[in-house]
Amino acid sequence: MAAQSKDSARYTEMRNPKALRDYFLHDKFEAGIKLVGTEVKSIRGGKAQITDAFARLEKGGVWLYGAYIEEYSHGGATQHAPRRVRQLLLHESEIRKLVQQVETGGRSIVATRMYFKQALVKVEIATATGKKQFDKRADLKKREMDKEARKALKFRR
Secondary structure, three states, rough: OOOOOOHHHHHEEOHHHHHHHHHHEEEEEEEEEEHHHHHHHHHOOEEEEOOOOOEEEEOEEEEEEOEEOOOOOOOOOOOOOOOEEEEEOHHHHHHHHHHHHHHHHHOOEEEEEEEOOEEEEEEEEEEEOOOOHHHHHHHHHHHHHHHHHHHHHHHHO
């Protein structure tokens, strides 16, 4: 039996660039997600976005809002809604931690990335607090200083 080559299309990962820019991220959780077949095929093709995705605690569970998964091109009559609300699958202890942090700490739950773990689609969520404008400026200034320091060290070598 020949070794399987790692096809890059099968190992797709979607990231949320707004998460690090707009929020201070605290605890991260890995959650499964309840999907239909055409959604999984569309994600495998890289046709998903989680830029505006966030989670809410409702009905004793965690639900993902704002994730966009494009309709599958060969789906036929059984297509999914691209922006439907999807359930996230977490352990009860993790849900309790999320409830505690959201209710007492005033934090939000944002999706940071969506990826495949073997054959399963996983979503990484994090509790977050929003950044103010001056925090964003400080991050930009720090990033610029780090960039200049790396450039100076590179020039000296």
